[in-house]
Amino acid sequence: MNGRLPLLFAALISACLCFPPSPLSLEELGSDIGIQVFNQLVKSRPKENVVVSPHGIASVLGMLQLGADGKTKKQLTTVMRYSVNGVGKVLKKINKAIVSKKNKDLVSIANAVFAKSGLKLEVPFVSRNNEVFQCNVKSVNFEDQNTASDTINQWVRNETKGMIDGIVSPDSLDSELTRLVLVNAVYFKGLWKSRFQPENTKKRTFNGADGKTYQVPMLAQLSVFRCGTTSTPNDLWYNIIELPYHGESISMLIALPTESTTPLSAIIPHISTKTIQSWMTTMVQKRVQVILPKFTAEAETDLKEPLQELGIRDMFDQSKANFAKITRTGNIHVSQILQKAKIEVSEDGTKASAATTAILIARSSPPWFVVDRPFVFFIRHNPTGK
Incomplete structure (x- = not known):
């Protein structure tokens, strides 16, 4: 067939951000594009939860870059x-460090190329x-769309320990034109270093971005916990806190506006890997009362439009x-870049598949850190900053 053929790219990653020292290192660059995509998505969906993975975006684009040429x-x-x-070599070392057993918290990363039966791929790629x-x-045999999608989705289920049920549907595969589906999957399970006691979990008011409670x-x-307060260049103040997981290799970082009248959307455009690196030097240890939603967030996103904008x-x-x-x-060309994500935060810790960069809900005034209106959080691998 002489026409251009679609390349479906499915991405499943647990959000890991990069915060090494300036100037921007490779790890930071990988995260930076993910944060740029996140900002584009927030602009187009100001009142929705946004769940993406910077590490995953960098991985799938890296795989594509190895097969691209020219412009x-x-x-x-x-x-x-x-x-x-x-x-x-550096990328390989970073990925190896992220999944190392030294982390104690469980992280697994898997990549696969599902190619049409008989398709000749270039050896260097x-x-x-x-x-x-x-x-x-x-x-795989893409002519049998049902079997092909079942094969890909079963691989996804296995690699994400059942958290992500599937990423492709039979309809997303073209029986005549689909040649490749590239998939990247990440699973993360972390226990809090300082566990939340179940008896302290109570229903509280949560102020949604839609104006409802x-x-x-x-x-x-x-x-x-390590926490602090910082501001955007136009003097909008916001609070930050680090919640470490038990292995101390991985942490959750949370940021939310200091004033309840400041929308989260006002600070998000100012967040970059450089900004996050500055958080790490701003935060100091304090005894604080933390109030955090127990939640499960799930999202499926086509990254085509935000990547085109960039x-x-x-x-x-x-x-x-x-x-x-x-x-x-x-x-061949790319028809879609799909990322599906799910995260669960509970008293014990966090389970995540695919992306983990979300907007939820928050308010704070130390020594209280109350998350009861929209906030943003990141999961970070400390040794690599990824």
């Missing part, structure tokens, strides 16, 4: 600000993806996409 590759490297081929992203190639279960504990356009255009380094058997 398509230039757009990817320009927006990502690094070449995967130039930093492959397969070998580099395997070397850098530990990505395996699996052969809700009665929701809130976790509560009085303990010592300047990655040609790979989605069937007349311009250049993935000659993936296969020379017909021209």
